[in-house]
Amino acid sequence: xxxxxxxxxxxxxxxxxxxxxxxxxxxxxxxxxxxxxxxxxxxxxxxxxxxxxxxxxxxxxxxxxxxxxxxxxxxxxxxxxxxxxxxxxxxxxxxxxxxxxxxxxxxxxxxxxxxxxxxxxxxxxxxxxxxxxxxxxxxxxxxxxxxxxxxxxxxxxxxxxxxxxxxxxxxxxxxxxxxxxxxxxxxxxxxxxxxxxxxxxxxxxxxxxxxxxxxxxxxxxxxxxxxxxxxxxxxxxxxxxxxxxxxxxxxxxxxxxxxxxxxxxxxxxxxxxxxxxxxxxxxxxxxxxxxxxxxxxxxxxxxxxxxxxxxxxxxxxxxxxxxxxxxxxxxxxxxxxxxxxxxxxxxxxxxxxxxxxxxxxxxxxxxxxxxxxxxxxxxxxxxxxxxxxxxxxxxxxxxxxxxxxxxxxxxxxxxxxxxxxxxxxxxxxxx
Numbered sequence: 459x460x461x462x463x464x465x466x467x468x469x470x471x472x473x474x475x476x477x478x479x480x481x482x483x484x485x486x487x488x489x490x491x492x493x494x495x496x497x498x499x500x501x502x503x504x505x506x507x508x509x510x511x512x513x514x515x516x517x518x519x520x521x522x523x524x525x526x527x528x529x530x531x532x533x534x535x536x537x538x539x540x541x542x543x544x545x546x547x548x549x550x551x552x553x554x555x556x557x558x559x560x561x562x563x564x565x566x567x568x569x570x571x572x573x574x575x576x577x578x579x580x581x582x583x584x585x586x587x588x589x590x591x592x593x594x595x596x597x598x599x600x601x602x603x604x605x606x607x608x609x610x611x612x613x614x615x616x617x618x619x620x621x622x623x624x625x626x627x628x629x630x631x632x633x634x635x636x637x638x639x640x641x642x643x644x645x646x647x648x649x650x651x652x653x654x655x656x657x658x659x660x661x662x663x664x665x666x667x668x669x670x671x672x673x674x675x676x677x678x679x680x681x682x683x684x685x686x687x688x689x690x691x692x693x694x695x696x697x698x699x700x701x702x703x704x705x706x707x708x709x710x711x712x713x714x715x716x717x718x719x720x721x722x723x724x725x726x727x728x729x730x731x732x733x734x735x736x737x738x739x740x741x742x743x744x745x746x747x748x749x750x751x752x753x754x755x756x757x758x759x760x761x762x763x764x765x766x767x768x769x770x771x772x773x774x775x776x777x778x779x780x781x782x783x784x785x786x787x788x789x790x791x792x793x794x795x796x797x798x799x800x801x802x803x804x805x806x807x808x809x810x811x812x813x814x815x816x817x818x819x820x821x822x823x824x825x826x827x828x829x830x831x832x833x834x835x836x837x838x839x840x841x842x843x844x845x846x847x848x849x850x851x852x853x854x855x856x857x858x859x860x861x862x863x864x865x866x867x868x869x870x871x872x873x874x875x876x877x878x879x880x881x882x883x884x885x886x887x888x889x
Contacts, residue, residue, distance in 0.1 A: 459683035459691065459828055460861065462619060462782075464658065465808075468741045468748045469622045474630055476752050478765055479556055483526050483756025484537045485512055486547040489796040490588045491595045492519030500548060504531045509559035509732050511584075512548050521596040521796075522586045525550060526734035526754035528557040540759075540778045540792040541785055547793070550756070564729050575601075575645040578727060585726035586733045586796075591624075591687065591716035592779060594797040597723070600713060601645045608711035610648035611696055612639055612720060614655040614662060615680060615687035618780025621800045623737040624717050626750045628655070628662035632669035635717055638724030639675075646713055651675040652696050658682040684782065685859040689714045691828050703829075703855050718799075733796060740766045742803035744773040753794055759801055760790035773803040781808075782860040815868035823862035823872060829855050833862035837872045840879045848879055856880070 487495040495513040500506060506525040514522035529552040539545035573581075583598035591613060612635075616624040628635060643651055653670065655663050657679050667677045678696050680686055690701045693712055701707055707714055718736060725731040734755055741748035745766045753762055759776065763769075777784040778798055794801070823833040831852050839847040853876060862872040 459686060460826055460865070461682065462684050462864070464682075465620045465741070466622050466625075466658070468620065469739050469750055470625060470659075472622075472626070472748070472750050474623075474626050474737055474750045474752055477754065477757065477762060479552060479554070480527060480754055480757040480761055482529075482532070482549060482551050482758075483754060484547045484549050484758070484793040485523050485526065485756045486537070486539050486545045486793065486795060487513055487523065488539070488542065488545050489523060489586075489594065489755070490519075490521040491593060492521070494546065495520060495523065498534055498548070500531045500534070502531055502533050505529070505553075506531060506550060507557045507559045509562045509734060511586075511732070519596060519599065521588050521598075522584065523548075523755075524586055524732040524734045525559075526756050527552045528555050529553040538789050538792040540787060540795060540798070543788075562730050565727065570727060573644075573727070575647075578641055578645045578723075581726050581730075582723055585722070585731070587719065587722045587726060588733070588796050589716055590718035590722060590736060590796065590799070592783065592797050592799055593689075597715070597719055600715070601642065603646065603708040603713060605708050605711060607646045607648045607708065607713045609650045609652065609697055609713075610639075610643060610646060611692060611712065611714045612651070612653045612717055613687060613689070613692050613714050614653060614659070614666070614717040615692055616659070617656060617682070617684045617687035618782055618784075618799070619684075620741045620802055621739045621780050622741075623739045623750055623799055625659045625662050627721060627737055628659070628717055629665050631721055632665040634724050635666070635721050636669045636673075637728070638720035638722070641723050641727055642713075642715060642720055648713065653677045654680055654692050654696050656680050656682045656686055684861065685828055685857070688828060688857050688859060690857070703852060736796065736798070738762075738794065738798050739800040740802075741800065742773065743805045743808055744769050744771050744803035746770055755795060755798075756793045758791050758793055759787060762794065762801055763790065763803055769803070771805055774806050774809040775804050777802040777804060782864065783858060812869040814870055817868055817870060820867055822865040822867070826861050826865055828859060828861070829857060831856060833872045833876070834870075837870065837875050840875045845879055845883055849883060853879060854883065
């Protein structure tokens with residue numbers, strides 16, 4: 459892990475603002491790690507309300523999606539997607555009323571106290587909650603681990619440059635996050651609870667320590683480094699234990715959840731609120747007023763950029779997520795989705811393009827790989843068309859943090875090649 463430029467000063471002291479109600483939203487049928495939703499409950503001209511379930515599936519890994527505004531369904535068609543290029547999605551035109559679904563009524567204290575672990579998992583599933591740190595794995599599945607969980611880590615590291623959404627959430631919603639942690643802990647029954655925060659977030663550390671009070675939990679202050687917030691890295695930093703290659707955290711009795719995810723669990727249980735909005739950072743030197751926004755899912759990227767404008771200069775690139783692991787957008791019409799932690803409008807100085815050169819065998823990628831891989835060797839196997847060798851070298855264990863490309867003096871596109879190769883491998887093309 460290494461220390462890299464943070465750029466968090468642009469928004470770290472900006473309180474969360476409610477984004478303007480969008481005139482239209484586009485709700486993709488894939489906003490999670492898993493299969494595309496194939497059961498769509500609405501059609502053109504149907505009226506929907508905020509919180510109405512729009513689509514789900516019958517089996518497999520998935521999470522349902524919900525309307526983020528009230529209005530009229532215009533069409534179900536292919537639209538730009540921030541990750542997959544294009545994807546089937548539901549377009550809704552706002553009626554300006556923002557009416558909530560009848561089901562969205564707060565639970566009483568007695569109702570909450572009587573919920574079983576199975577009840578909480580069902581609520582999390584029906585609310586469409588996924589991991590909000592970026593992985594978007596359906597949360598209800600993580601709350602039903604195949605093995606007992608000894609250690610539960612609440613991940614507030616937020617190591618990506620520019621992003622401050624989790625930090626502001628911990629500062630402004632610390633008590634609610636703690637209630638969400640209690641709900642998750644009630645579901646998985648861990649022996650220990652850890653709240654992990656990097657040391658560049660002193661306000662968040664103080665607030666979370668105050669909120670946790672005498673619960674007996676551990677607020678662990680981590681050294682600021684990238685990619686400290688990765689699931690396996692935060693486990694190693696907190697517990698001094700490693701997840702073996704090819705294994706998952708639950709294999710060593712650990713569960714990790716992002717702070718935004720446990721906050722979403724709190725809202726779902728206490729207010730019957732599906733995941734139709736989330737906090738995200740909209741930042742970059744091209745924006746006059748970068749902000750942390752609570753934005754409705756499905757809002758076009760361009761709408762949120764306008765709310766943080768005016769533009770001081772034309773962006774060289776618009777990235778969804780952080781600059782290290784985020785994805786460059788081919789159109790500002792793409793909608794924000796459940797996994798959108800940030801939108802960055804980067805200028806020439808922030809997004810430097812340099813011509814790719816050859817490998818000089820410096821060893822930087824090997825020395826700094828947080829998983830202990832040899833990215834240079836993997837990239838060479840890919841270049842030679844030997845995806846079978848790339849698999850032998852551990853390509854599928856790569857977390858795609860981007861440090862190899864970031865540190866490479868030859869500016870080789872190592873992580874980009876690895877991402878493309880992993881897609882081919884998953885499709886069965888190994889040669």
